Amino acid sequence: MLFNSFGFLFIYLPVVLAGYAWLGRYGPRAAMAWLTVASLAFYGYWDVRYLPLLLASIAGNFWLARRLGAAAGAARRRWLWAGLGANLLLLGYFKYMNFFVLAIGTLTGQHGQPWAIVLPIGISFFTFTQIAFLVDCYRGAASEPGIVQYGLFVSYFPHLIAGPVLHHREMMPQFADPAQGRLRAANVAVGLSIFVIGLAKKTLIADNLSDMVAPVYAAGAHPQLVEAWIATLAYTLQLYFDFSGYSDMAIGLSRLFGVKLPLNFNSPYKARDISDFWRCWHMTLSRFLRDYLYVPLGGNRLGPARRYANLMVTMLLGGLWHGAGWTFVLWGGLHGLYLVIQHAWRGWRGGAARWWHQPLTLMAVMLAWVTFRAPDLATAADVYRALAGGAGLSLPHGLAASGQLFASLGLHPGFDGVRWIDFGGLGPPTLAVAAVLALWAPNTQEIFFHYEPAIERIFHAPTWRWLDWHPSPAWGVAMLTLFLGCLLSMNKVSEFLYFQF
Structure with a gap:
């Protein structure tokens, strides 16, 4: 059941809200139990065969915490x-077994056949969430709560399928709050508005x-x-609006119940260096990799060489987390190399910001997305070759009249059309709007700044004051109009890109 589906919007969500409000009259534990059951039902809808796997993971980790x-x-x-x-064996079997089988087959020349393994949706997110919890229990920073609270912490449906990666110290106190079970008008207004903006990012832009x-x-x-350049730029923006749209929808849905989720995005394409990008992109995963991998490896405490090695290992494993394929390993390696170069440059030339840092960072990120999107290394190599001009230049038919101008510049492109880009469709104008929004517009958290939409308070009110959200008839009409536009565009429901991770 997708967030951008009619079944979710008009059946599942109203039933969950009604049950939460009704059972909340009997106390917060009843409301939390209802949300737990509803979350498990949400997961079971995807593939009921894997519901026992999720339940076993929750029960096993709860027992281990005790x-x-x-x-x-x-x-x-x-x-x-x-x-x-x-936890790692469970994740390794379902997500990486075929990767290792094929890799070993290639090395031995036996070309092994992949096993018939179906990846349970959301397994990376609920496994990482529980690994962090166990580590913190070991460190004395957490203790096992009641089974209902713990089950909800892991299975909470707004985050279960594609994150964010939750942390117990942020969520457990909220689930134990005596105010749980009460639907408040302010939370509903803020939550629904954020949800609609996330839905618009997905259906009107990314799709x-x-x-x-x-x-x-x-x-x-x-x-x-x-x-190649148009498609690479389009994917750079598609992935952002798809995943940040999902994250906004998750934050909005959770806010309906008075629960705040952590942020996953803070305008990452405005970043001025790669470190800044990773502080703003998939923020909860970056935090997990930093706290539970980079720092335990030694972080930056053991000298520059060890620091660079730790950065490479962290990013290589971060790439592999996203998918069991060499393209993801290469993507992680590229970002590891970017970080090493950035820190070496900063140590040599200092950290003063320059005007060209942001466009250079965006270009580096965009080029790395090629390996992230390509189905295999051969396709990635084809796209890189095209980006460098090695595959020739072909322009749309409408530019044929400019042939003399190009010839005077020493260029002789073909005018047999751009095969894969429909310039008469919605894609090109959507691409232009998406670029403006991602690079210059305030983000969702800034628009809702005065209502503290998420756990973090790292934002300021939008510079464009007319985008400062507040309950009013004008904003209500705007959100309703946007929602209707989303409904009209949902004739072809598409999955979120991060569901595969």
Whole structure:
């Protein structure tokens, strides 16, 4: 059941809200139990075969947390390693087994066949959430709560499928709040408005960019210069509006119940360096990789060489987290290399900002997205070759009259059309609007600044004062109009890109 589906909007969500309000009269535990059951039903709708897997993961980690809490000395370490091993084996089997089977087959020349394994949706998110919880229990920074609270913490439906990665210290106090179970008009107004903006990002922007991307990145497409650059820019914006749209929808849905989620985005394409980009893109995953991988490896405490090695290892594993394929490993490696270059440059030339830092960072990120999007390394190489001009230049038919001008510049492109880009469709104008919004407009958290939409308070009110959201008839009409536009565009429901991770 997708957030951008009629079944979710007009059946599931109203039923969950009504049950929450009704059971909330009997206390917060009843309301939390209802949300837990509703979240498990939401997961089971995708594939009921994997609901027992989620339940077993929740029960097993809850039991391990209790063992950790009761143990002392070396026994605590053994329980921790047992928990980490169990979680990583589960994730490794479902997500990476075929990757290793094919890699070993390639190395041995036996070309092994992939196993019939279906990836359970959301497994990366609920596994990482529980790994962080076990580690913090070991460190004494967390203790196992009641089973209802813990089950809701892991399975909470706004975050379960594509994040954000939750942290116990942020969520558990909210689930235990005595005010739970009461629907408040302010929360409903803020939550629905944020949800609608996220829905618009997905249905009106990201989905209209997909037709400019998929044909160019298909295996064997062999794009040319103009096609490759347009498609790469379109994917850069498609991925952002798809994932940030989902994250806004998750924040809005959770706010309906008076629960704030952590942020995942803070205008990452405005970043002035790669470190800043990773502080603003998929923020909860970046936090997890920093706190539970980079810092335990030694962080920046053991000298520059070790720091660079830690950065590379962290980003390579971060790339592999996104998908079991060499394209994701290469993408993570590119970002690791970017970070090493940035820190080396900063140590040599200092950290003063320059006007060209933002466009250079955006270009580096965009070029790395090629490997993230390509289905295999051969297709990625084709796209890179086209971006560099190695596949030739073909322009639309309408520019044929300018042939003399191009010839005077020493250029002799073909005018047989750009095969994969429909300049008469919604894609090109959507691309222009998306670029303006991503690079210059205030983000959702700034628009709702005065109503603290998420856990973090790292924003300021929008510079454009007319975009400062507040309950009013004008904003109500605007949100209703936007919602109706989204409904009219939902004739072809598409999945969120991050569901595959």
